[in-house]
Amino acid sequence: MSKITNEASWDRIARVVLGVALIYIGFSSTVSGGLGVFLGIIGFVPLITGLVGWCPIYAITKFRTGGESA
């Protein structure tokens, strides 16, 4: 199993916070209707990239905030 990351710890924590906040806003009726569901679903993107520590957009643009490269 290889594990290559391109996010620093602060980046990962920020993504997790953003992701959970969006999921909360989306699914707690804070924002109703389609927009709420959309925000809730979109929230999983920063949450998962934060958990994994690897961002595909960073990889494409060869940008990184930290982590361990191969």
Added chain:
Amino acid sequence: MAADTILAGYTRPTLIEVMAPHCVECRAMQPDLDAVAGANSDTVDFVPIDASRDLELASALGVMGTPTLIAVKDGAEVARFTGRRSRGELEELFAAVASGSADSISRVGKSDRIVWSFAGVLLAAAGLLMGPAWILVVIGAGLTAYANLPRRHSGSNG
């Protein structure tokens, strides 16, 4: 040859590394691993195994990927870790092998442990505030538990 027979020969605290020259993660970790192994050579025997040369041995040990680190105590496997580990994590691992507590090392690395624990608590809290949404509470609690429960060896490796 069975894994039990191979490992029985290692009576001192031992850390076996199964690596391969073409493995990028192995090459990246090797300098740190060699340095930490050298610093702990009086307490922990370090045994590197090149899977590309000794495929049969790696296979007998049940290794599914490289790098794999196998902690051995009294001739039996107590813990196994696959994937690259940082210098700090390797130092922690060698210290645990030397003191015979390698099975208490968490299954995930330090940075993952912090992020996953934080995410788990946050998800569980959000779930509780949302009604509660039990699915989020369960996922959050599971994530935190997975990140923090010690890596117990599940038995023989066939």
